[in-house]
Amino acid sequence: MDVVEVTEGRTSFLVPRQDPRLQFPPGSGPVFYNARMEMNRDATVLLLSVLRPQSYLDAMGASGVRGLRVAHEVGIPVTINDWNANAVDLARQNVEALGLAAEVTREDANVLMSGRTFDAVDLDPFGTPAPFVDSAARCAGNYLFITATDTAPLCGAHLKAGMRRYFSRPRNTEYHAEVGLRTLLGFVVREVIKYDRGVEPLFCYAHEHFHRLHLRLRYGAAAADRALARMGYVMQCGNCLYRSEQAGMLPEPEECPLCGANLVPVGPLWTGRINDDATLAAMQEALPSVTAGTGARIGRLLATCRQELDTSSHYDYHVIAKRLRVSPGGIETVIERLRALGYRASRAHYSGTALKTDAPLPVLEKVVSGG
Numbered sequence: 001m002d003v004v005e006v007t008e009g010r011t012s013f014l015v016p017r018q019d020p021r022l023q024f025p026p027g028s029g030p031v032f033y034n035a036r037m038e039m040n041r042d043a044t045v046l047l048l049s050v051l052r053p054q055s056y057l058d059a060m061g062a063s064g065v066r067g068l069r070v071a072h073e074v075g076i077p078v079t080i081n082d083w084n085a086n087a088v089d090l091a092r093q094n095v096e097a098l099g100l101a102a103e104v105t106r107e108d109a110n111v112l113m114s115g116r117t118f119d120a121v122d123l124d125p126f127g128t129p130a131p132f133v134d135s136a137a138r139c140a141g142n143y144l145f146i147t148a149t150d151t152a153p154l155c156g157a158h159l160k161a162g163m164r165r166y167f168s169r170p171r172n173t174e175y176h177a178e179v180g181l182r183t184l185l186g187f188v189v190r191e192v193i194k195y196d197r198g199v200e201p202l203f204c205y206a207h208e209h210f211h212r213l214h215l216r217l218r219y220g221a222a223a224a225d226r227a228l229a230r231m232g233y234v235m236q237c238g239n240c241l242y243r244s245e246q247a248g249m250l251p252e253p254e255e256c257p258l259c260g261a262n263l264v265p266v267g268p269l270w271t272g273r274i275n276d277d278a279t280l281a282a283m284q285e286a287l288p289s290v291t292a293g294t295g296a297r298i299g300r301l302l303a304t305c306r307q308e309l310d311t312s313s314h315y316d317y318h319v320i321a322k323r324l325r326v327s328p329g330g331i332e333t334v335i336e337r338l339r340a341l342g343y344r345a346s347r348a349h350y351s352g353t354a355l356k357t358d359a360p361l362p363v364l365e366k367v368v369s370g371g
């Protein structure tokens with residue numbers, strides 16, 4: 001294998017040399033490596049430096065980069081697993097070169113996770129994590145981290161694939177990234193609570209082409225019931241931008257109070273908060289002492305997530321402006337005007353035009369059109 005040394009954070013490691021002529025190099029080598037996921041890994045290293053679990057499983061390690069970084073930069077016991085022989089050879093070479101005590105295993109992740117337990121389990125597959133969540137729910141002690149890159153099924157763009165994988169009906173709305181994140185979270189919650197365990201989101205976000213969950217798991221039926229109570233639906237008007245939230249297992253038919261059209265249930269999905277503010281504050285405090293190539297971006301993401309309202313959907317205020325045929329002002333102006341009217345309003349991390357508010361849609365429309 002033709003390899004090249006790469007450095008992320010404080011860790012140097014070998015990855016296959018990638019062909020720069022190929023449009024999407026990560027999968028083109030004998031072992032997967034995607035430099036664009038550095039921010040995803042930086043954020044997890046930062047979070048783990050705050051949480052310090054007793055053990056960490058990188059269940060789909062490829063070059064081992066995630067587990068290598070956790071072992072080297074956080075200093076906790078790490079197991080790196082992959083079922084690909086080339087990946088395991090490379091991960092072992094990397095562990096040795098760094099002088100780490102990390103364990104490297106070659107197993108089907110589902111088999112490994114069915115036979116052993118780890119305090120923190122990290123799933124980072126190609127595309128959907130759905131086939132691995134049940135065994136991860138049984139394997140993880142206190143923490144479960146999951147990346148999903150199948151954003152089209154999760155967001156409703158590939159509806160049938162989304163329904164098959166997540167047994168939920170997403171919808172391709174202007175807040176599709178949030179639907180995707182909450183659909184994934186809702187699926188994971190249902191996989192975990194069947195074991196009488198609770199789920200508390202610590203740091204969950206959507207970024208570019210992936211969704212990332214960092215969850216704390218709790219033991220007991222009461223904790224599971226608390227998570228169950230946050231499952232529900234976003235009820236989206238099929239005609240206008242109105243939407244509301246419904247709790248519960250089955251959506252009740254509802255009409256749009258603004259235009260009378262039927263509301264379409266989007267879900268089931270997670271309607272609760274997606275972050276734990278104390279965890280985000282601790283990450284902000286630790287950030288300057290962690291070496292992260294994407295530290296500035298993570299700092300901005302944490303700041304945005306901390307001020308983001310915990311409503312289950314957001315508006316794209318440019319979409320509202322387009323429908324009203326007005327030119328949109330700055331988002332800060334819209335937020336300030338909503339607050340001056342006594343409503344809560346914030347940016348949302350999904351995009352630069354994503355806005356959350358508890359103001360009724362007609363009020364928001366009036367504010368966006370400058371009234």
Ligand SMILES: C[S@@+](CC[C@H](N)C(=O)[O-])C[C@H]1O[C@@H](n2cnc3c(N)ncnc32)[C@H](O)[C@@H]1O
Nearest residue numbers: 032060061062066082083084108109124125126
């Ligand atoms: C997206 S890559 C992992 C990337 C890596 N975590 C990183 O940060 O660079 C997915 C890896 O999962 C491995 N994989 C896929 N299915 C697996 C399974 N059932 N058991 C173990 N490994 C699996 C693949 O061989 C591949 O190396």
